[in-house]
Amino acid sequence: MAPEPSVTLRVLGEDALIQRLCASLFTGADVLSGPGDDCAVLRSDQPGIFRLLKTDCVVEGVHFLASTEPHRIGWKAAARAVSDFAAMGGGQPREALITLIVSPERSVAWVEEVYRGLRRCADHFGFVIVGGETSRPPAGCDLAVISVSLSGTIAESACRLRSGARPANGVWVTGRLGRSFPTEKHLDFVPRMEEARWLVDRLGVTAMMDLSDGVARDLSRLAERSGVGYRIDETALPRTAGATVAEALADGEDYELLLTLELEPDAAARGEWAQRFPGLELTRIGDIVPLSTGDRERAGGWDAFQTAS
């Protein structure tokens, strides 16, 4: 069922491309989980500690606009990768490498402001920028790209993969979904690091990921990795003010946590959550079911090669 090699990425789609590329990659004695999860998970030299690696990028005209304040671009570039660390169960990022591709005609001030945003995120989450690379687009192209690679650690006991969801688990999300672009949440969000740590510690999370491409697509990925199906109640979706159900399902860039729980949180746990994270909703949106009785289609969401900018 392999497509013709001349097929374009737009036709194949991002998930199918990644599946093809992964077929012959990503094996090694120290690799516990390669691509297909929020971070790569690796054995470390310390017992009980896993290493985490993640790379992510933002592209002008796709993830931010030429008019976006550059310090917010820097924050977003780093926070996207931190969000993936959070989604593993609250992994601690330790070192960052920055790749900056920018035209020689950009101002020094613009780059310094991007770095101010990167540093702000590094200081907030306790990691250090240890190196980078600067390059430029070819003449005549004013594209800017910032790519952030993070390395860090997580306790083996806290580490949660996408593959742990089981039938009868509840499907939950933090916060509200949809309209991240018009509200500019995508530029200023604070990765759910503390929330992820609390959830793993207190509620026995079975699987977790961050919501970057819309819950429709991301839940499908989680279900696929877990070998299960799901049913969600669209009316239960916590929506950003003004967002439609379709927007909550498919807009993307929510940077909330999507997780599955074996047990319903009791009143004490709910009270503790409300006290620790005031105003932040924790909502059950559906259930994990056996593959044979549930959904696992792609009901929309962001695809790097198929979604229009």
Added chain:
Amino acid sequence: MAPEPSVTLRVLGEDALIQRLCASLFTGADVLSGPGDDCAVLRSDQPGIFRLLKTDCVVEGVHFLASTEPHRIGWKAAARAVSDFAAMGGGQPREALITLIVSPERSVAWVEEVYRGLRRCADHFGFVIVGGETSRPPAGCDLAVISVSLSGTIAESACRLRSGARPANGVWVTGRLGRSFPTEKHLDFVPRMEEARWLVDRLGVTAMMDLSDGVARDLSRLAERSGVGYRIDETALPRTAGATVAEALADGEDYELLLTLELEPDAAARGEWAQRFPGLELTRIGDIVPLSTGDRERAGGWDAFQTAS
């Protein structure tokens, strides 16, 4: 002496930009060397072992052409970062993350061929591709970028920085310099990993780096990090067939090793080198001298923001 913030990157230049950005970055208890060396060097949990981190990228129209065979692009993208691992004294890359930015109209076959080249380099040097990120340029822009982040290790005893050069050390290079683009060496070079390990083991290297931006610029960087000057004999420069002295000094992308040695290698060491690396020259091109009596200017070479493509 800070330039006006409205100054462009073209006016400031790459090295000055990096100096400005680094002024407020890159501190941390585990960071032994941040940017300004070929790799970031970090403490590990294993005694006697340092961790190394490096990110590097190739951009279409700058580092390769639209017509370049994609498997060679993949090889080059990974080999550039491996060359930096070699330059630390033969560091072992272990895991790679790949960021691929490519238009939806590119063929699946093109991407698969890029990955075949990446994998070929990974297999050759013993590392594993553990994850990545795919994104796209904005509509109307057909730019392709491949960024490779490597993590790995090196024995503390083998690790060489740019900062170790001392007056009276000889300045040496491997191979021949210049005309890497017209000869296409830049697409197929094999990073000098074994050579770097042998040099550190046998010849007591005091400082080392790889030659990516031309020996004129790169030796100036090494001298600056070491707080020394240098004198080179331009007639001694080992030149690629057909290359002028100016090309050997400044073309860039040689991916040879630039190193400083305390002692002249004896006849036995020279014989061993010739046997281990047949046909590969090891040439003394000059001397490290006190800063007050030597050169340390930039005599040309590649600058990401100042050199024309």
